[in-house]
Amino acid sequence: MLFNSITFFLFLIPVFTLYWLIGSGRLRAQQALILVASYFFYGWWDWRFLLLLIGSTVMDYGFGLLLGKESKHRKLWLVLSIVNNLGVLLFFKYYNFFIESFQLMLKGIGWNIHPTLLHIALPVGISFYTFHGMSYVFDIYRDKQKPVRNFLGYAVFVCFFPLLVAGPIERASHLIPQIQAKKPFNTAQAFAGLRLMLWGFFKKVVIADTLAVAVAPAFRGHEHLNGSSLVLAAIYFSIQIYGDFSGYSDIALGTSKLFGFELYSNFRFPYFSRNIAEFWQRWHLSLTGWFRDYLYIPLGGSKNGKWITIRNTFIVFLVSGFWHGANYTFIFWGLIHALLFLPLLLHNKTKTFRNSVVAEGKALPSLKELFQMLSTFLLVTASWVFFRSATLSDALSFFKQIPDRFFTKPAGWEYLPYVIVLLMGEWYQRHDERNVLQIKNHWLRYFVYWILCVLIVLHFPYLNKTQFIYFQF
Amino acid sequence: MKQFLKKSLLFGGFLLVSLYLMLFKLDPSWVEGRKQQYVEQIDRNVDYLVMGSSRAEHCIKPNVMDTTKLKVFNIGEDGHGLPSNYLLLKVLLEKYKVQINHVVLQVDEFSFNGSNGFSSKFRDDYFVTDLQDSAVYNAFCRYRNPYIAETVKDFPFMANVMYNDFYKFVRRYPLVFKNRIKFLERSYQKNIAFFGIDKGYSPFFPDPNVKIENYRDTIEADDLDYFERFVDLCNRNHIKLYLFRAPILECERSDSREFDEYIHAFTQKNNIPYLDLKCDYQIHSQYWTQTHPADSLANLITKDVEKFLLKYKQ
Structure with a gap:
């Protein structure tokens, strides 16, 4: 369902009315309504991809519970969770790109292969909801978030309909407490x-x-x-x-x-x-923040010298470009921004305009x-x-x-x-x-x-x- | 909550009333008005009605013809496929009771492969105010949306909101790319002057270099059905029907073969005059798009159509 459609208004008005008629006193019922509405919203495109969304939610919920326990297998659960999330993403979004690139590479050395390509539509919002799930398990692994026992609450976090298809990419620590709290209507x-x-x-x-x-x-x-x-x-x-x-x-x-x-x-x-640094403090903040917390900082961030900082910055921009789609144009776009960022990084001017208007x-x-x-x-x-x-x-x-x-x-x-x-x-x-x-x-x-x-x-x-x-x- | 609802409803109500006044009271249904213009024009002085898509619109220029011998009116329009043409003719004949003796229908593979049928963007659904007619209603439900059909049927004012000129003006602004090629600028001005009299704008989108792609080599059942209904409607109303195929660039495309075979067999069998200019005028510089001739070429095509009609008139 698109926001800019009559259908969305026909959907939103009854869901809003029902939500507040139920009232904040019945939190579970409100959560259930949001979940059903979100699945309906998503299924409006293609109900078959709903199964993928539900599957992804169940898996990350399960991994969250496993990671929450004291166990020597925590790292294994984390790796499995990443493989699961990135696997789905890679398969649907990047499979054809990798296969075609591989085919082109082999052709360069004289081998002609004819691999099978996927001819299916990319599930809407897959890059966003997999990133939601990944942030949740990462935070539990790093003890920044406790696993959510209430499946309903977790499912709402992953597929809350306003942010389901194109973000903002939320963090469990920010959204889940709101989902679990009673909220009276605020005019x-x-x-x-x-x-x-x-x-x-x-x-x-x-x-x-x-x-x-x-x-x-x-x-x-x-x-x-x-x-x-x-x-x-x-x-x-x-x-x-x-x-x-x-x-x-x-x-x-x-x-x-x-x-x-x-x-x-x-x-x-x-x-x-x-400058470009300020641009990135103002553009697509939820994705920038995600990459900062789950890629840039784990890679060492800016704490291991200039060259490591430059390397990490380039990695983040290239991955960010690639996240947008399986096309060299996006990677090149990321590279350009990394290059534009570089002079500011070298002269320590990346934070000149932070928090100023x-x-x-x-x-x-x-x-x-x-x-x-x-x-x-x-x-x-x-x-x-x-x-x-x-x-x-x-x-x-x-x-x-x-x-x-x-x-x-x-x-x-x-x-x-x-x-x-x-x-x-x-x-x-x-x-x-x-x-x-x-x-x-x-x-x-x-x-x-x-x-x-x-x-x-x-x-x-x-x-x-x-x-x-x-x-x- | 009460305050929120009160203020929202008050503002929403004010918005609806003001829109209603602006778009309906001040301009009571421009769709209907445009159609009324057609009706008056046809009733006044027209023997030949040209119908079809933008290829009809841009190829046949009634003012270039010898108007003492042929009184022609062209209502071809961007994106009008066979369903729209059938519905428009039906409404003109049955609701507005226009008297017409000859219809020239422009046809080609694009009219038959569902690509233009009812789905072309930003086009006029002239019959949106004729939803009481069951054929119009059914087509609207099928090709547009049953909710829109119901809404407009009950609230005709919504037609003015959905088909507002402002929206179409903005969306048709690719016309500004006309100055990509010098002669298009002049043609554009001439065409605006010509078409502007009857239609208010001209949906030109000049790019002869963009190739026609993604058209399927097929005759769609829907289009075939509407074509047969169109022919039947003409027969029932004793209208002499002529078919016309406009020239296009790169005309020897394999995906037009099925249509050509069909239309030649059909016209011969039913004794319908058919002018096929498909591969005439293969002059690249004289086209705005692969399927739309520039102004000077349209003059030549019009002359061909004139000769064709005069031949049958005698």
Whole structure:
């Protein structure tokens, strides 16, 4: 079920009503409702993949219990759990990629093989829910989390419907206590949830889906376009992917708030970053945090000298790229970010802008800040070209085409108002990503809500489904 | 909870009322209005009605014909496959009682392989306000969504929300890529001037280099059924039917063979005049896409169609 569908609203309203009718006094019943609703939500795509989700949940729950016991086999249970989770992920997501790469390698030395490839769809959200499960068993192994005895509670943690298909990737230590606690209805939290949902729908339905119309033909037929059109299309894609994914995350966070849950923030206005390090402190935070805690730090983090830190940083970025999909374009995208990160790492400037907001207390940025933000944005945009292109050679050919008629009028400039409106809205709200659309003047606030609703209604894909980009990962 | 529900319902109610006023009261059903324009035009002065997909829309330009001999009106439209054409003709004849003696239907393998039938994005479902007709209702349930059919049937105002011009304007904006090729800019302006009179926009998406892919070599049962219904509807209403196949680039594609065999046999058997221009005009620079001719080529094609119709008129 897609958030941007009528079906979702028809699903959400009764589930929300029933949830609060049951009341926080009957926690088990509320948990059961969330679980059934989440399975229904997921099964709406393809009920067969539901079996995979349930299987994965049962396995990690079991491994969690085993790891919770004092035993000399703890390491074995952990390895088995990782093999189970990564095995499923590798099989469904990367099997064809590895087999084809292997086939190509053998062809290079004169061996022609014809292996069997999988022709099945990638189960939606598999990268997200396997990472949920893995974080749970890792934390138990490292004694940071006690195993959950209540299967219902654990199952809700893995498949809570707002975050099931594209995150945010939650941690057991953050979400499970909320699942197990009684939560009375909180009016302020529910309104904040609705506001987040509204802003999320605006970013997805109005901004991202509209820009997608301009982006798709430019990437499909870049060889026929002038350079200025390609630069504009790349910028549009930067905004599209942000609007799409952060829009999804806002809807997920907002929906969770309606049920009394607080999820991790996934985005903190990343395009107002002043360098690449700050960008990664603001982009897809739940995945970045996951890799930091379960890959970077176990590899030694930054505590074993410069070279080990550089090695670990490169590993994290490459794995992060590969996590997005079985394509060299994603790996290359990760590599570019690692290379952009490297100078900051060498000069110990990765934490310069941590916990600060650009133009703090001011309406506009200084020239220096503007230059920093623009240069970071353009570097990120260049990397997105690899992310968006079907192959590496397509991406390179895209760049080669840019000098061609660069100073001529770009195609698609008519979409610029969408970019400007989004950036202005985001700039105004840049201090707090969880409390959006907070306008002091009562009437102006409701007028903005109304405008956003009307725009969403007019742009809504009633007859044609538009996917979220991150659903494929 | 009470405060939350109260405020949400109040705001939701206000939103619905304002949308209703904006989209319905101020502009009472543009879908219906557009169709009314067609009806008036056909009733006024039309002998030949051209129907079909965007290939009909872009290939046949009535104003290029000798209007003293042929009074032609083209309602071909982007994505209109056989189901839509059948339903539109049925509604025009039965609900709006238009008088029409000749219909020119553009057909090709794309109209028969289900790819365009009812599924093309961002197109006009002119008959969305005719859901009382059981054929329209059934088709809507089958190709769109039974919930949408029910909703629009009971709340016609929703048609204006779903098919709002604003949405389509935004979604059709790939037209801006027209300036990729210089002559497209001029053609675009001309076409806008021409089509704009009747339709308000022109869904051009110029890319002759994008090859036609993923079409199956098959004649879909649904399309065949609607085609037969279309022919039957013409017969019952004493309408002389003409079939027309527009030229496309790289015309010798294997996946059109089944269609060609079928349509030649069908037209011969039923004595239906058929103009096949499939492989004429293989001039790459004169196409916007693999299947859509540019303006100057459309003039030549129109002249061919004119000759064809005049031959049967005599």
